[in-house]
Amino acid sequence: MNPKAIILVGGPSRGTRFRPLSLNVPKPLFPVAGKPIISHHIAALSKVEDLKEILLIGFFEDSVFSSFLQDAAREYPNLHIRYLREYQSLGTAGGLYHFRDEILRGNPDQVFVLHADVACTFPLVAMKKAHEGHRGLCTILGTRVPRDSANNFGCLVAKPDTNEVLHYVEKPESFISNLISCGVYLFDCAIFDEIRKSLENKKGNVETDIYGREVFQDGNKLRLEQDLLRPLAQARKLFVHETKDFWRQIKTAGSAVPVNGLYLEQLLQTNPEKLAKNTPGGPEIVGAVYIHPTAQIDPQAKLGPNVSIGPNVFIGKGARVRDSIVLDNVDVKQNACILHAIIGWNSKIGCWSRVEGTPSAAHNSTAVTKSGLKIQSITILGKEVSVKDETIIRNCIVLPHKDLKSSCENEIVM
C-alpha cells in the first residue's frame, strides 16, 4: 500500500467567519495547542505507514504557506509536503480533479482527504484498517452530534452491522440522522473514474485550460459531497467509520478556544512532557497548559486549564488566565484576568482589567443566546489591541489596533 494525503485548505474568501483573526493569519495556520491547525492533521498523517506525500490544496497565494512548509520539512524529514494552488475556488472535489496527475504520480492506491477546518484525534490508521476490510471505494469518518445540530453537516444513514452507507444527504432541511460526516475521507484511487462519471453528468460545463486540462467553467464547482459522495452511497460504495473521540469544526474564531482545550487535553494523555508543569518557584498550573519556551510567566500568576501561551508573551504577577489562547508578544499586566478569550498578537492588557467570554455548553457552537439575541460567547481581541487598566471587556469582538479606554459588553468594537 502506498497512500497519499490531501488537506483541503480553502482560501482567503472562506475565512470570513474567522475574522478578526484571519485578517492576520490564514485560518489553517492559526495556532491551537501551540501549533498551526493543519499541523495536527500532519502529525496524524505522519503515523500512517508508507505515507510519504501530503498535498495542501487551496486558493491562497503561494507565499502564504512557504515558511510553514519549511518548518514542516524540518519536523518531518521523511514526508514530502507541498502546496498546490487552485487558480480560483474549484469546490471541495474540483481541486482533486484539477490536480489528478500530481495526485496519481507514483501510483498511490489510496488517498486520504482531510478538511483543514476540523479538529479531532484523526484515527487514520483505524480508518485505513476498516477501509481495507470492505469493498467500498471510500470510507468516511463519522461522528454522532446532537439531533438539533445534525442538519449543519453531511448526514449519513448506515447499516449498523456492515457500516455501509445507504443514504448521504448534505445539510438536509429536516432530520435524517445524527451520524454526520467529519470531513475526513479515505478513497481508493479508482475514485478518479467516479469523478469522471460525475463530470460527464455535468456535461457542457467543462472547458480546457491553457495546459489542455479540463477545468470547470466559472462558478461551476465540483462538490465532493453532492457530486461524489451521494452517488457513491447510491452505488453502495461508501462506508462509514464512526469515531467516539472528540470532533469539532473550526468555523468561527471563537471555536478555536474549545478546540485548543480538546487538543491540550489530548496532549495531557499522550505527550504530557510537552505541557507546563508545576515547579517550585514557578507559576501555578491547573490542568492542560501549553507555554511557549520564550514566554515569561511571573511565579505568582495562575494559568489553566486549557490555556495556550504564545512566543514572547509576558504574564505579570497575580494574573489569571483560563480557557484562552494568548498569541505572540502579548503583555498581560499584573492582576489582569483572561477567561474564555483569544488575545491577538502584540496586545496589551492593563493591570486589574478583565477580558472574558462566556463558556458555551452547546456542541460545535460558540454563540449563546440572551433575551432572544445571539451574543458572542468567546471574547476576541484582534492584533495590537490595548486594554486600559481596570477595564472589563466582556463577550466582545474587538478589531485590530483598537485602544479600549472604557469597559464594554456584548459589542463588536470596530
Ligand SMILES: Nc1nc2c(ncn2[C@@H]2O[C@H](COP(=O)(O)OP(=O)(O)O[C@H]3O[C@H](CO)[C@@H](O)[C@H](O)[C@@H]3O)[C@@H](O)[C@H]2O)c(=O)[nH]1
Ligand atoms: N481547495 C479548496 N478547498 C475548499 C474549497 N471549498 C471549501 N474548501 C475546504 O473544504 C473544507 C469544507 O468546507 P465547506 O465547503 O465550508 O464545507 P462545510 O460547511 O464545512 O461542510 C463540509 O464539512 C463538514 C464537516 O466539517 C461535513 O459534515 C459536510 O458534509 C461538508 O463536507 C474546508 O476545509 C474548506 O477550506 C475549494 O473550492 N477549494
